[in-house]
Amino acid sequence: MDKLSKRNGTFERVLTLSTVLIIIAIWYITTKLNLVSDTLVPSPGKVIKAFIEVLQNGYKGSSLLTHLGVSMERLLIAFILAGITAIPLGLLSGYNSKIRAILEPIIEFYRPLPPLAYYTLLVLWMGIDNSSKIALLYLASFAPIFISCMSAVLKVKKDYISSADTLGASRSQVFAHVIFPSCLPDIFLGLRTAIGVSYTTLVAAEMVAAVSGIGWMVLDASKFLRSDIIFVGIIIMGLTGILLDRIIRYIEIKVVPWKGKE
CATH class of the missing domain: 1.20.5 (Single alpha-helices involved in coiled-coils or other helix-helix interfaces)
Incomplete structure (x- = not known):
């Protein structure tokens, strides 16, 4: 085998x-x-030259690593905050119908909304600096994590809970030793989904009053028809997105070694 x-x-x-x-x-x-026109789809060689150019000289006064670092800072701060809050709230919502009745309508209302629809409000409330950008990415990350956690609790087999109750486990023990371990695969699935959704929102987050970031670089390059720079930014975002997903999957393998072996 x-x-x-x-x-x-x-x-x-x-x-x-x-x-x-x-x-x-x-x-x-x-x-x-x-x-096709070279302006619309640059050749691989042209994209490689653009990458070397940006790597050596930077873009609009900032190095490539600076642009990438700024975007990663915004993304990871929002993602970590979303994980810290959405996981416990999602688990509790799945475990307690009253909490679910309070939180689920709010999540279901804003989840389908396009990020730009409420980004203008965030800018008005929080200003045009990083706080509004992180808030937008946070909201993008929160919903998929919350829904995955809540759904995971709801589909835990009743037999597991009944067996624990029969053995005299308290509600907190049932949650800690039965429900939470059963939910771990879905929690990681939610985290993987959230990092992808956040990355797709990154360009929108860097549209307003930003002068750095990979998303901003792609957006700014489009104004000057620099499709080679656009391709460089897209490829970098794709590769870093894959890397972040692989990191989450690696942690999942270590934390949930039994996944797929039931």
């Missing part, structure tokens, strides 16, 4: 690498044959 799993894992990695290479090849051929 282990040999078969390793073989499957190797084959899947080959498929992943092949997919990436095919996409790059299509991109290269499309630009080489001038099937």
Whole structure:
């Protein structure tokens, strides 16, 4: 079984690498044959040159690492705050119907709203500095974590809870030793979803009164039709997004080693 799993894992990695290479090849051929305007879709070589240019000289007075660092600071502060608040509130909402009745309508109301719809309000309330940007990313992160945690509690098997009650466990013990461990896979799923949703909101968060950040760099480059810079920013955001997701998945493997082995 282990040999078969390793073989499957190797084959899947080959498929992943092949997919990436095919996409790059299509991109290269499309630009080489001038099937689309170079202004709209720059060639891979032009994007690499733009990356080297930004890496060496920075963009609009700030280095590439500064832009990336500013965005990561905003993103991670909001994500950590969302995790700290949404996980306990989501678990409690799943465990207690009264708390769920209070919080669920609020989450369900703002969750479908486009970020820009309420970002203007956040700017009016909190100003145009980092606080409004972090608040926007926080709200984007909060909903998926909250919903995943609440749903996880609701789908815990009643037999587990009944067995713990039969053995004389208190409500707090049932929560700590039965419900919470059962919810861990869904909690991590919520965290992974939240980091992705937050990243998609990053450009919106850096639209107003920002002079740094990867999202701002992409937005600013679009004003000057620098599609090569836009591609550089998008690729960096994609790669860092994958890296953050892999970090969460690595932590999940260490914290929830039994996932998928029930």
